[in-house]
Amino acid sequence: MVDQARARVMEMDFWQGEVSVQIMPGGLSNHSFLVEDHGLKYAVRIGDDRPEHAVYRYNEITVSQAAHEAGLSPALVHHEPGAMVFEYLADGRVTDAAALEQMDNMDRLVGTLGQCHLDLSDHLEVPGPMFWVFHLNRRYARIIMQHGDTDDGAFGGNSAPVLGRLMALNDELETAIGAITPVFCHNDLVAENILDDGVRFWLIDWEYGGWNDGLYDLACLAAHLDLGAEVADALLHRYLALCGRKINQTERRRFAAWKCAALIWAALWGGVGRMFANLDFDYAAYSRERIDLLERAVAVFREI
Template sequence: MSDTAEQRVRKLPCWRGTVTLQPLKGGLSNASFIVSDERGKYVARVGEDFPCHHVFRDRELRASRAAFEAGLSPEVVHAEPGLMVVRFIEAHTFSEEDVRKNLERCVDIVHKCHRDMKRLVTGPASIFWVFHVLRDYGNTLTEGFHRLKLEVPRWLSAVDALEDAQIPLPVVFGHHDLLPGNFMDDGERIWLIDWEYGGFGTAMFDLANIAANNSLNEAEERQALEIYFDRSPSEAVLRAFDAMKTASALREAMWGMVSELHLNAPGVDYVAHANEYLGRYERALATFHDRYGAS
């Protein structure tokens, strides 16, 4: 019988002296633990490759190491297939409200990610393009006979128009999973953690992802764009942003649906997650159509 996640962590050769483990709640797809030994505290995360989500742990490891070098994330102290250990940060994990209250700081660290990570990450290039992800998720849901598979054509019917609304931007290395829990504040600075979806892409996704995942209002969305681009957004930028925010919400909803078929993290309600973001998608799509018309 294979070891449980906890047993795997306990057996790691990197510990010194007495080892204590505390399960860390909040992960949607991995088992994580706070580990203490005689030298300090760490976070150990156990998670396999998830091809259904385009998640590969070797890519995540390279991004995590680059993020530490860039001053964005804690240091990786041990790694092996399906398991990574990083230094523990005494910090407050953000809620959506925290992100909104610290919007400038959150946008600033995302901008730093876009500016610096592309120079530091090594290995084969990982690419994140949300419109490809959506089409692939649609295929997964249809072939997997998901409970909502008959809705997939309707959701994907909007994808082409949302993609066509995008504008040319410089290629950056983005985070692409800006849920509130991936921002942490130690009282002096913001940290950005969890690089499963890190890859080259467009800055517009991360900006829209902050908005879609943290319930930004229209004024806050404009503020985020002004902070990032250091100027008032043009109509083309606003349209691209609204389209990308809509795609981001749909991607998170379909992530939950695909997870229903393929993941089983303890205590995670994938149906509720999918339904929450499906509602956000429907509202964002209605706003997009009101502003720019339905294609």
Template sequence: MTAIDQAITRACSLPCWTDPQDAEPLGGGITNINITLSDQGKKYVVRLGQDIPEHSVLRFNELAISRAAEAAGISPRIHYSEPGALVLEYVESRAMVEEDLHDHQTLISVAKLIRDVHTNVTDIVRGPIVTFWVFHVVRDYAAFLKENGSVHIPKLQALLDEASALERSVGKIDLVLGHNDLLPANILQAEDRLWLVDWEYGGFNSPLFDLGGVATNCSLPEEAEHLLLKTYFGADPDPALLRSYNAMKCGSLLRETMWSMVSEITSEIDFDYGAYTAENLSRYERAITNIFPQRGLK
């Protein structure tokens, strides 16, 4: 039995169903296996996944933030949950791609959605919630990669030195509840609104991490980045904000790169993590060279 077959069997066996039908995999996930199915005329998404300690993914945290995002009207309604499984109502929509956010009106809508997350979900979320500080994540990933004999060990010290310089450049931050994984595929475009899904990396962070994540994951040009920041903050960004933002943007790319390096070792999902590492490392190197042209950071 394949991993997908096992996932479908698990999804259909959950006690929340009367007569589950039409179960099939939902593509796109590179951390979890997602299954869609129907029951009593309604369609659902079943997210299957255990805690992932090497990525600091804790399902109690994901559930708490998903509940808050539902209450804020940002994420679909939770139908059922148990350890290792989260069932959401299916919403008719399509996952965004990079090019969608190159449209200025769409980008403005996404900037407002991010601001709503940081304002409303922060106020609603209950219970203990993790802190997602990207530079701690990077240091933790580096230690894991060394302990597990990664092929990327020769690169790590230079990346850690750069991470320290970026952390200093970010400076003092505001603290909000962030999504922290703003890939375009996690933003769903319905007929009349946007939804934001997949909260497994959610936690308290700087708002600049989500903003920088959108920019890097969607390859936004400088003009679009300016619009993103202006819409979010309600004013043109000043030089201090731009310096902090650009450093956090590099931190976002470095984290995505090292996430993939770790996943090369640990993940059992059928995905080319090696190519994903190379793609993100290239993006990171271009971005940090724009900030520190000499790359000999002090």
């Protein structure tokens, strides 16, 4: 599959001449390449619509353009069906938990998230979708039930009991969240989608961009990086202060609920991804890791 994606890159009309193409790490639903063309470097993503994940590239293109105009992302310089070409961030480094333990890094990242939630929607040319994770979780569970998992999958050959427990938790978390004030969010803030050039943070890969509670982005980041309790609490405190709100147990409980919901989504994403795999990736192991993180996150949620 990667050879076909590479050939697709080389056949694009955008290039000025012969190009060099290298595989880039990251990207679990598309192929990513670093392309050099006449001394200029580009990050190229190859991927078609993924209806099973409710991923449609026209939305990603529009949001990517708005994110660049808002100063959040590198420019999308070219797109054609199944392909997007971005400016390459040569100095961009993937974020990790250790980096966020440094308060200056945390402050910079919170500022970037605030900029996203407050400014990006002003640059959108379309309304943009709603990313309501609880509904998406139910949809994923139905797909897994309809297609069935295997004995060596994360949910097992008889997936109904596991999915039933996850959906009961999903309903509980949705009730705990309650009403929200939607802002435009990234909705997939894993480490690979947050790049630091030493001056500022950049957000990339907007395929799940949509309206949501701003705390979801924060919770997604904290959950996937498995941030320690003190670091996660400091992150929440800074974000709420930016929004003119004070940290309290109610906010902490909602934050904990969002973390659990994000991990359910990630675990189910892996289950569905395995059924429609287009990359050489261990989706079952990914789901199991997220379920392990979820068990710990639920314990924290229950204690608040």
